[in-house]
Amino acid sequence: MIFDELGLDPRILEAVKSSGYTEPTPIQAQAIPAVISGRDVTGIAQTGTGKTAAFVLPMLHKLSQGRAKARMPRTLILEPTRELAAQVAENFEKYGANQKLNMALLIGGVSFGDQDRKINAGVDVLIATPGRLMDHFDRGKLLLTGVQMLVIDEADRMLDMGFIPDIERICGMLPKTRQTLLFSATMPPEITKLAKQFQKDPERIEVTRPAQTAETITQHVTKSPSDKDEVKRAVLRAIINSCDVKNGIVFCNRKREVDIVAKSLNKHGFDAAPIHGDLPQSYRTQTLDRFRNGELTLLVASDVAARGLDIPDVGHVFCYGPPPNSDDYVHRIGRTGRAGRKGESFTIVSPRDQKLWDSVIKRIGQDVENFWNDDIAAEVENASSRPERRPRKNDDLKQKRGRGRTRDESRSREETQRDEPHKEEPRQEEQAGSEEQTPQKSRSAKSQPRSRGDSDNRKPRRSSKRDDDQGMAFVGMGEHVPAFLQREVEIPDLSKDD
Numbered sequence: 001m002i003f004d005e006l007g008l009d010p011r012i013l014e015a016v017k018s019s020g021y022t023e024p025t026p027i028q029a030q031a032i033p034a035v036i037s038g039r040d041v042t043g044i045a046q047t048g049t050g051k052t053a054a055f056v057l058p059m060l061h062k063l064s065q066g067r068a069k070a071r072m073p074r075t076l077i078l079e080p081t082r083e084l085a086a087q088v089a090e091n092f093e094k095y096g097a098n099q100k101l102n103m104a105l106l107i108g109g110v111s112f113g114d115q116d117r118k119i120n121a122g123v124d125v126l127i128a129t130p131g132r133l134m135d136h137f138d139r140g141k142l143l144l145t146g147v148q149m150l151v152i153d154e155a156d157r158m159l160d161m162g163f164i165p166d167i168e169r170i171c172g173m174l175p176k177t178r179q180t181l182l183f184s185a186t187m188p189p190e191i192t193k194l195a196k197q198f199q200k201d202p203e204r205i206e207v208t209r210p211a212q213t214a215e216t217i218t219q220h221v222t223k224s225p226s227d228k229d230e231v232k233r234a235v236l237r238a239i240i241n242s243c244d245v246k247n248g249i250v251f252c253n254r255k256r257e258v259d260i261v262a263k264s265l266n267k268h269g270f271d272a273a274p275i276h277g278d279l280p281q282s283y284r285t286q287t288l289d290r291f292r293n294g295e296l297t298l299l300v301a302s303d304v305a306a307r308g309l310d311i312p313d314v315g316h317v318f319c320y321g322p323p324p325n326s327d328d329y330v331h332r333i334g335r336t337g338r339a340g341r342k343g344e345s346f347t348i349v350s351p352r353d354q355k356l357w358d359s360v361i362k363r364i365g366q367d368v369e370n371f372w373n374d375d376i377a378a379e380v381e382n383a384s385s386r387p388e389r390r391p392r393k394n395d396d397l398k399q400k401r402g403r404g405r406t407r408d409e410s411r412s413r414e415e416t417q418r419d420e421p422h423k424e425e426p427r428q429e430e431q432a433g434s435e436e437q438t439p440q441k442s443r444s445a446k447s448q449p450r451s452r453g454d455s456d457n458r459k460p461r462r463s464s465k466r467d468d469d470q471g472m473a474f475v476g477m478g479e480h481v482p483a484f485l486q487r488e489v490e491i492p493d494l495s496k497d498d
Helices: 010-018 028-037 051-063 082-095 114-123 130-138 153-161 164-173 189-198 229-242 255-267 283-292 326-333 352-365 375-384 407-419 441-445
Strands: 041-044 075-078 103-107 125-128 149-153 177-185 203-206 219-225 248-251 274-275 296-301 315-321 344-350
Touching: 010 051, 010 082, 028 041, 028 051, 028 177, 028 203, 041 051, 051 082, 051 149, 051 177, 075 130, 075 164, 082 103, 082 125, 082 283, 103 114, 103 130, 114 130, 125 130, 130 164, 130 407, 149 153, 153 164, 153 177, 153 189, 164 189, 177 189, 229 255, 229 315, 229 344, 229 375, 248 255, 255 274, 255 296, 274 283, 283 296, 326 344, 326 352, 344 352
Parallel strands: 041 177, 041 203, 075 125, 075 149, 103 125, 149 177, 219 344, 248 296, 248 315, 274 296, 315 344
Antiparallel strands: none
16 A cells, blocks of 8 residues: 555645655554544554654645634644654645645743744644643643644553543543544553543444564563662673663653753763753753754663654664553654664663563563673672672752752861861960060951860850750840839729729
8 A cells, every 4th residue: 555545635745755755654544544534543553654744744634624723723633741742743844845834842941932922823733742732722832622633642641640530631621522533552441441532433443462572673571680780780781881872862760860861971071961750941952953864873762752652773772671551652652763764772670670670571472582791790899899888867868959958968068177187376465575565466366267176255156066955045135124114103003993
């Protein structure tokens, strides 16, 4: 089958051919005719099979007729992350190049003013993350009563990771006659039940069984003999050195791990940069652009980069540990081996990660080749021989960027300086010739700073640590009594009648 047989608008077909595509993927071949006919669709296909084009192309076809109104978008696409929303916007610009359609991208990290101007001008396609979309709606800048088509991309992530209340509220703002499309790489049974409340008699298109990994990816697992982070980082470096890495993504389970691993790789001479949800949007965009353009070798990421990002030429994926959700393993390694290219994935499994890895094996239904060599063994031995670094009290606080010493750290330093023994300077009367000091010497002596040993005529020092439970003694007025307290006061006799 070719794209010409799908009944798409000629202008769209011309844009598709200009992009170098002639034959649709299985998910595109089945989903595009169903969407054009007006059916609700639930599309399930492994990552890297063109799910984005499966709803972008028929949406452009249906938008070829009609006109957008101010503050009333005609179609709405919900994405779980800013990066994925920006990627879908790029697809609309590419495939809709021959059509005069307006698009707005509502994501965090961008000023409300620019987004408001686009909405007020009227948009045919609104691509948004749930949080920013609700912000615009609550500010009265957006009406959703004209939405004809709703797309929930990466549906399992949107519905399973805390977006359920937001999705329910957004769907309540939309017309009931809308067309609803759900696309994802995995669709567990419990998520399917939740999806039914947003669709009417949907056509389920499943071109591959859930959680099946692409055949173009060669998978490896390396068993770390220790749970120590120093050992796992040494294993990761040895694996990277053992491969001919043009570019690759290193996935970590926690944002804090992302920063630590990226810093460790840079320290050992690797070209790496972190990306996760707590970093500024401008930095995340710049880092992704550098990685796409080949200016960055290793992208150390949380799962924010695992969902749907289309970077076709990623050669390697490294998992610093198995993901807590076994379905995420499919998305992680799916960043490589895309569009028919070959790719490799490596997962580091420590003893405490074994249960998570067992869940991954059960989910994908296949064995994974073990990867081990002499270089890894040497790195493990060297890392194991080093003393384990004891965690410090303020480690987590020091991870915050753009700040100086924390309050606890500053207070600790002040208390240390206060408790250190100090040297007392000799009194002036003990110095030779002190009985006949010249005025110049007296002035110089007075100008010298008082040492901490000179306690005479020194004000009591305030301390955060009190000497007793009552604190410092209150200093009153002494023997002096104010005059107003010494005046006689006449007390009226209330027993006499007026």
